[in-house]
Amino acid sequence: MELTEQMTPFEAVNYFFQRAASNQELADSAIAMLSGTFRELRVQVPYRCDDGHMEIAYGYRVQHNAARGPYKGGIRYHPDADIDEVRALASLMTWKTALVDVPFGGAKGGVQVDATQLSEREKEQVTRRYADQISHIIGPTRDIPAPDMGTNAQTMSWIMDQYGRKVGHTTQIVTGKPVPLGGSFGREEATGRGVVVTMEEAVRELGLGEPEDLTIAIQGFGNVGSWAGHIAAERGYRIVATSDVNGGIYAADGFKVDDLTAHVHESGSVVDFPGSEPISNEDLLELDVDVLIPAALGEVITHENCEAIRAKLIVEAANHPVTPVADYALEDRGVLIVPDILANAGGVTVSYFEWVQNNQEIRWELDDVNRRLELKLQRAYRECRDFQQSHASEDMSFREAAFSLSVERVVEAATLRGYL
Numbered sequence: 485m486e487l488t489e490q491m492t493p494f495e496a497v498n499y500f501f502q503r504a505a506s507n508q509e510l511a512d513s514a515i516a517m518l519s520g521t522f523r524e525l526r527v528q529v530p531y532r533c534d535d536g537h538m539e540i541a542y543g544y545r546v547q548h549n550a551a552r553g554p555y556k557g558g559i560r561y562h563p564d565a566d567i568d569e570v571r572a573l574a575s576l577m578t579w580k581t582a583l584v585d586v587p588f589g590g591a592k593g594g595v596q597v598d599a600t601q602l603s604e605r606e607k608e609q610v611t612r613r614y615a616d617q618i619s620h621i622i623g624p625t626r627d628i629p630a631p632d633m634g635t636n637a638q639t640m641s642w643i644m645d646q647y648g649r650k651v652g653h654t655t656q657i658v659t660g661k662p663v664p665l666g667g668s669f670g671r672e673e674a675t676g677r678g679v680v681v682t683m684e685e686a687v688r689e690l691g692l693g694e695p696e697d698l699t700i701a702i703q704g705f706g707n708v709g710s711w712a713g714h715i716a717a718e719r720g721y722r723i724v725a726t727s728d729v730n731g732g733i734y735a736a737d738g739f740k741v742d743d744l745t746a747h748v749h750e751s752g753s754v755v756d757f758p759g760s761e762p763i764s765n766e767d768l769l770e771l772d773v774d775v776l777i778p779a780a781l782g783e784v785i786t787h788e789n790c791e792a793i794r795a796k797l798i799v800e801a802a803n804h805p806v807t808p809v810a811d812y813a814l815e816d817r818g819v820l821i822v823p824d825i826l827a828n829a830g831g832v833t834v835s836y837f838e839w840v841q842n843n844q845e846i847r848w849e850l851d852d853v854n855r856r857l858e859l860k861l862q863r864a865y866r867e868c869r870d871f872q873q874s875h876a877s878e879d880m881s882f883r884e885a886a887f888s889l890s891v892e893r894v895v896e897a898a899t900l901r902g903y904l
Contacts, residue, residue: 489787489809493572496783499808501575504888507878514895514904518578521571523547527617529595531609541610543595545618547627548574550589551898552582554625556832557591558632558660559639561602561610565594569782573632573803577832579890580825584864586836591627593618599634611639615646622647624656624843630835631660636707637672641665656842659835668838670853671831675801676711678830680719681858682822683775683799685865690797690820692774695720699738699773701795702726703765704780705754708801708828710745712777717741725768727780728753732768733760769793778805785810793819800824815881823883825890826864833860 491499498519505515529541544567547555557577570592578590595614599607621627631640640658644665647657655666663669670677692698698721702709705726713723722738730753733739739757747757755762769776769785770792778784779801785793790810798814799822800806806814806821814821834857841847848856872885880888898904 489807491808492568493782493804494568494575496804496808497572497575500883500887501579501891503884504891507875507880507884507888508892508895510891510895511904514898517898517903518549518891518894521546521548521574522550523621524567524571525618525621526567527614529597529610529614529617531606531613533606534603541595541597543593543614543617544570545593545621545627546570546574546591547621548590548592549578549894549898551894551901551903552589553587554589554623555591555627556581556588556630556835557593557627558630558831559593559595559614559635559643560632561595561597561599561607561634561639563596563598565596570594576803576825578894579887580829581832582890582893583825583868583886584829584833584860585893586833586860588628588832588836591629592632593629594632597634607639608642611635611642612646615643619647619650622657624654624839628656628835628839629658630831633706636660637662637667640667656839659838660831661838666838666842668834668841668853669848669850670857671834671838672707673711673715674834674857675708675828675831676713677715677854677857678833678861679708679712679777679779679799679801679827680715681830681861682827682865683716683777683797684719685862686797686799686820686822687775689869692796696722698722698775699724700775700777701768701771701773702777702779702801703732703768703784704728704778704802705744705748706779709777709779710741710748712779712801713739713741714745721775724773725763725771726754727763727765727768728755730755732763732765733757734763734768734771735760771795775799777801781805783807785814787813790814795819798822800827803828811881811883821881821883822865823886826861826868826886829864830857830861833857
């Protein structure tokens with residue numbers, strides 16, 4: 485596969501799979517299976533707007549591979565959640581769950597709506613109709629959805645309730661639920677916490693210094709970015725820049741993240757936070773900081789701006805925020821990139837913990853959840869680094885090592901089950 489900036493999201497993900505397949509000399513049958521998807525469902529999602537007129541949205545559920553366990557993956561509401569993006573995210577989930585060694589496969593769902601323009605009643609209608617349309621291919625041992633961009637714990641409550649109307653009360657059908665409905669302590673902040681855990685592993689490896697000496701810029705102050713900022717600040721790091729869809733802010737001495745969160749709750753944006761300077765999302769990426777955390781949309785670091793990136797460490801909180809071309813250019817300059825399939829795997833890890841708790845009808849305490857999460861991701865980081873070092877002669881990047889280790893685990897499971 486030719487490396488270009490014109491790759492679709494699914495082609496970009498498959499590029500790294502193909503690299504891993506080449507390194508491992510996989511059989512053609514394995515490449516054919518894992519470079520495609522097992523099932524793709526496209527559905528109409530009609531809903532009545534508050535003014536009385538009907539709209540028709542389109543929704544998708546893509547199941548990539550389930551050799552290692554039930555399909556697992558979030559549902560996003562976003563105008564760009566088309567079939568290619570959902571395919572890409574489904575395959576990323578296959579590699580992500582394998583890398584952190586939880587017994588799931590990869591899936592993803594999406595509805596092409598702008599969640600920010602929907603009322604709560606409209607969003608509930610969309611969710612219940614979408615849940616009905618995909619109900620025949622999901623289930624607590626078949627495919628377990630979770631929240632993603634534009635969805636949240638309330639969305640999962642509606643899906644659980646709608647599914648339960650057909651089959652009876654089933655808490656295990658979704659993860660990321662509210663705690664009173666069987667959700668896990670620590671799930672809301674899990675992805676952001678995982679970003680910080682993997683960042684700290686990389687900081688130690690690179691010898692960047694003590695937390696109080698390091699600066700961090702976070703593009704995107706949504707659920708993942710804000711929690712990563714909170715947890716990093718609690719551990720002594722200095723958050724000097726962040727942003728949202730309205731723009732960004734910068735303060736050389738850093739922000740008090742709690743105060744920033746209060747400002748966002750009051751105003752709806754990070755913009756105009758007292759004591760900060762305005763900065764664009766594009767300029768934020770190019771700040772002279774120690775750590776850059778892209779936590780917004782995909783493909784924000786490309787061949788056009790990668791030469792201007794000055795961070796020593798990039799931690800991919802978003803899905804595929806660095807294009808393959810930019811990835812190799814940054815790697816050549818010695819920038820360490822903690823890839824998305826590792827950096828943002830905290831969410832699916834605690835989703836697994838939630839599923840386990842639901843199946844056993846028990847609840848773990850928050851400290852226990854966080855401890856288990858940290859151990860899981862620290863181990864995954866070190867296994868990925870060990871894999872890279874054991875294949876030093878192949879000149880693997882850290883991302884290629886992560887994909888190769890994941891592919892090895894999925895192929896092993898598929899072979900044992902008789903698929904290959």
